[in-house]
Amino acid sequence: MSGAHRPRMLVAEGVSKAFGTGTSRTVVLESVDLVVHDEEKVSLVGPSGSGKSTLLSLVAGLGRPDAGRISIGGVATDGLDDAGRAALRAERVGVVLQSDNLIPFLTALENVELAMGFTRRPGRRGRPRELLAALGVDHRRDHLPRRLSGGEAQRVSIAVALANAPALLLADEVVGQLDSATAEHVVDVIFGSELAVLFVTHDESLAARGDRRLRLVDGSLVEW
DSSP states (O other), X not given: OOOTTSOEEEEXXXXXXXXXXXXXXXXXXXXEXXXXXXXXXXXXXXXXXXXXXXHHHHHTTSSOOSEEEEEETTEEGGGOOHHHXXXXXXXXXXXXXSSOOOOTTSOHHHHHHHHHTTSSSOOOTTHHHHHHHHTTOGGGTTSOGGGSOHHHHHHHHHHHHHTTOOSEEEEESTTTXXXXXXXXXXXXXXXXXXXXXXXXXXXXXXXXXXXXEEEEETTEEEEO
């Protein structure tokens, strides 16, 4: 179902980003406009190096755009310092990057429990195991990240991102190390949630399951 008539969870207006200077300056994003409504699932595809991960990191507040504005849940991120952006992520945003975000000396379960502790929102005691079970890795809950396969670590990272019951999930190639059946199941979990989702993938068949599908081409977004 389209989110067009729901409140806007994510708004990016005129977002631009370049790297380097002078003749080595490379424009990655140029005046990008993006809206993701409450509970809407938006897929984003594009060739390697097109700026998909850069856009996600800017939305997550892990970097600052050269121009433009980003707001999440009505809060403008450009007006926040590093601590403010970190607090906004903890309260409203789940982030899963291509490299896992697991703390190496904590077990899978402890990583999810720690993530729940970063929010002031009251949580259910059993939620960490529920998340791990939903993603098919509860049987690995007592293992350290180095004992997990790449695909298992990806799924635990998703559980970490979902632990604080965010309103917005930013997912960057989160099923790249999974077999097709497991990838489909993980996408079922993500797209079957009540979250707003910005889902970056190179797999157009998975992207086609989104409410809207966007492609990043030459620094700009187009619908497909």
